[in-house]
Amino acid sequence: ADPPCSSNSSRCLQVLRNYLTRTDWWFGDSYSTICPGDPSDKTFPCMNVDMQHKSIISRIFQGDSFDVNNITQLLRVRFYVPAGSYRACGRIFNVPSVSMDQDLDFSQRTVLDSWSLQKRPAITWDAIPGVLYTLVAYNVDLLQLAGLWVNIKGGDSALGY
Incomplete structure (x- = not known):
């Protein structure tokens, strides 16, 4: 299945x-x-x-107080990270580029290394024309705000502030 x-x-x-x-x-x-x-x-x-x-x-x-039935669509999260290198433990590590051009599937285990997670992913969704959106990235474990984008146009987090 x-x-x-x-x-x-x-x-x-x-x-x-x-x-x-x-x-x-x-x-x-x-x-x-x-x-x-x-x-x-x-x-x-x-x-x-x-x-x-x-x-x-x-x-x-x-x-x-929040009704989860108000969630009507999923975010598309994709990672594009260029090749590079970093120093750790007295060594230089060369890392290939990463292009994860598929939706993250939260129902399946997805393993991403720290190199892939160093850059902000592309986050998109189906937007209603003319509507401005707010995207909140929140760490529910430590109860910390990790990111806040406001006035997002067209369903692409890169178009917000």
């Missing part, structure tokens, strides 16, 4: 909605047993800066 997100279908949107509301997706299904809620427990398996919110959607919106 094809992965649910192989064609940006309604099935893929439903899988995304389910992922966003699952309380076991981010920290695992044994999280509440291993980490019963003691905020002083800073061991690695219990590193949750917001113990009250365990689903991705509740961490973003701090509650259950």
Whole structure:
């Protein structure tokens, strides 16, 4: 069977909605047993800066007020990184160019190395003509804003500020 997100279908949107509301997706299904809620427990398996919110959607919106059915399309995320080199551990590493010209499929494991992630990816979506969009990149693990683009025209994050 094809992965649910192989064609940006309604099935893929439903899988995304389910992922966003699952309380076991981010920290695992044994999280509440291993980490019963003691905020002083800073061991690695219990590193949750917001113990009250365990689903991705509740961490973003701090509650259950957002209806995931309002998500009607997916972002297209593509990586284009030129070849280059970097120094680490006393060595020089040469890295080939990376061109990932396919949609990221969140329902399947996608492994990207740090070289591929050093540049901002191309992020696009189906836009309504004349509408300005805001794109927020948010780290739900550490509750940090990672990026904010405003006044995006035409469904391409490169056209925002």
